């Protein structure tokens with residue numbers, strides 16, 4: 295009798311565990327087919343990859359989503375959001391096969407833009423993404439609207455989520471200063487700084503198609519120029535050949 299109760303209890307517990315595990319899996323991992331479909335339809339970087347690299351991209355995406363939690367604040371996180379957040383994380387470091395983000399464990403998704411104090415209403419709602427500091431250390435805040443339009447709109451050179459992940463990569467060497475020392479060989483640092491300052495000058499003179507926000511400082515320049523680089527590489531190569539060349543050195547593991 296006792297054995298029967300034990301067996302029944304074990305089955306019940308196993309059943310509960312299975313439900314919990316499935317639910318957790320559902321929460322963090324999009325279905326593989328849905329994931330491929332979203333990548334093929336919307337993610338230009340993925341579309342340009344050869345088939346074998348596409349598989350490596352999908353694997354990196356899965357790994358990222360197993361580690362990083364994506365939480366909706368007054369909004370529901372859908373498969374498309376999970377795939378877009380993970381794609382934005384992988385794109386800048388895809389050439390670095392062993393890369394692991396160590397300075398993030400959660401992404402908070404807000405329905406739209408928020409202000410510097412993370413409020414969704416009231417004045418100053420102009421922030422579409424942010425790498426958290428202080429109590430929000432290792433947390434990234436993103437506007438769901440901007441996350442989606444970054445990938446769905448193929449006509450511009452902006453992508454908020456890529457912008458924020460480039461800040462995280464920049465931060466890996468200890469300072470968010472626009473010099474991604476972890477990616478860029480030492481000998482390229484001076485040419486990189488010279489190039490940034492020339493490009494910022496052109497923005498300030500009104501002679502550049504780079505988002506003027508990039509002229510705020512070197513860190514913002516790196517983030518804004520990287521958005522452009524990943525969204526419209528051929529246009530950047532044509533209009534800013536030197537910048538294109540240096541960013542390619544940054545984001546290609548072979549250059550290090």
Ligand SMILES: [Zn+2]
Pocket residue numbers: 457461513514517
């Ligand atoms: Zn920024």
